[in-house]
Amino acid sequence: MKMIIIEKSQEQDVKRIFDIMNTVKETIQDDDLFCADSKEFITMHIHEAGFILKAVYNEEIIGFLIVRIPKYEEDNLGLDIQLNHKELEKVAHIESVVILPVHRGKGLQKRLMMEAENILSKNGFRYLMATVHPKNLPSLNNFTKLGYEIVKTVRKYGGKKRHILLKRNN
Template sequence: MIQIKYADAADVPEIMALMNLAKELTENKEWYSTDDEAFVRRHLTEEGFILKAVEEDQLEGFFIARYPGDAEDNLGKYWDLANEKLHQVAHMESAAVHPDYRGRGIQKELMARGESILKQKGYHYLMGTAHPDNVYSVNNFLKLGYEILTKTEKYGGLPRYVFGKVMIY
């Protein structure tokens, strides 16, 4: 049975390996942007959190949530949020599922659990990006009730949809 837990520092090498595998196996390399290890480590506690899906100690997938705050890349700017509301924005930053476990709804479950945690923490605006042709990620966002706010270029000129969802309290 799959369990969803918080990741910790000991999980980072496995998360990095899965992130790199996901990029390697993606049919179009523009679909998935990877992060460096320092970025991932910052999201264990200080800039967000990381959830992992595990079964019998096997990492099946991960999800990174980010608190962008005053960062220049806060996606709330695409929603024309007032500056004071930008601190209520959380990013659905990155997710990947090991190829052996795809098709089981793991990414959607990780994101849904992440949403629940973000709601408990008081975030009102959840946002994320996906390449327009990455039907898997686009569909996960849409199934979870996100709307496409715009299409723009991110990550060095790559096309991306920017998604947004308002949390109802």
């Protein structure tokens, strides 16, 4: 029986990740629920601004998770919860978790998030943060089951309503 493997993405995965992101975006009826990223954004997170984990089944990427390390960027979610300048270095964003529809319900979002949390914890990140649309209950439930709490609800990404989620690593 073939297993689903979680591993870090490489440059050659960018096109497939971008294609999956846009395939999933097309299946979502409410444009406010999901913001697709550019190929440049994806590439940047493989090389310098974080990392991407991929779920691979039968040598095909079937889902992924983008982690962003925003440091002192103006969109660091730590600013939304008034972290001091020094603490901003310890913030990591769970940017996007995308699973192809045919592979949903297998616990892949949870597996990807747990692996990302493990990597981030080993590297000293104390504040794991994300944004989720209030109506995106499957994603919101996955986050809260892993210990994330809604700390604020604001408008982000050009006016789209989002819950800001936080999980503190000790």
